[in-house]
Amino acid sequence: MESLELIGQLFAGTDNYYVKNLKEENQNKEYDGCTFSIQNYTFRSRLAKKTPKKKGYFVVFWKKGSDNKNQAYSFDEMPDKLIITVIDKERKGQFIFPKTVLFKKGILRNENSNGKMATRVYPSWETDLNNNAMKTQQWQKEYFIDMSEGIDTQQVFTLYFT
Template sequence: MNNPFASLAWLRSILSQANKQEIANLHMENQNFAYEGMTFKIGKYTFRSRRAKPTPKKKGYFVVFWEKDSDNNNQAYSYEDCPDHVIVHVIEHKQKGQFIFPRELLLKHGVLRTDDRKGKMAIRVYPDWEKDLNTSASSTQKWQLPYFIKGTTAAEIDALQNWYLKL
């Protein structure tokens, strides 16, 4: 499949180098095309993937977390329908990495919608190269960083490959 998504090309490269099985059940999410939105399966696990975007006036990277409801209105992802993991790719110049969030973590931080929670339709992510953050951003970065794997050096790419090999 020929696809312009840099995040998909990078993920396929990581999996190929790790000799890991291919992506299955790939579905592009047209409503979030600008964020390279897609769902897929690797092994027995399901994933939703997005590419975060830098913003000119604020630190961090912005990424949408919404889908359309039956009336075509935007709503936060539902916990019930969320795949096992949500990958947020950060690819900018020579810096890149992946946040690989388990759905339970996104529920804990109020990102996913439930019957009694509205959820969030977008979040900001803060890779380890984002420094001098305000208090709120620092707090967010603190819970996000354990789920971030940088992918710039050979050792970092090995770490990403090892994460996928554990699936």
């Protein structure tokens, strides 16, 4: 899993920061779907994919409901953070979204909304976006770490553990 390799690199050589309770999510295997914990935080992780005809990177996160239909996760089912890793040749980075933000953005299912089972993410290197994509990139950028030319360890720890 490419995304887990990157996460492992982020915390290599640190004391007490290691992936535990790793569980693959087979329904999203194509996107490196898994859950795990580091310290007292829980994470759901996905690897986003470049699509040929649209800007940004596409990613899915869904589960089978009791009726065996795909559905978005609810607030209670979501770990503390959703990590979306983007690896595109020499460019790489991660979005680390707190579940409270996913809830506010209508991504998580609740009594008033079905939520979303997939989305696009727009790293800082994506330019010439349409208006909707630019608006999405604006709110997403607060949760993005560009790791293409090095890793800002302080930013990593801030987004992962606050």
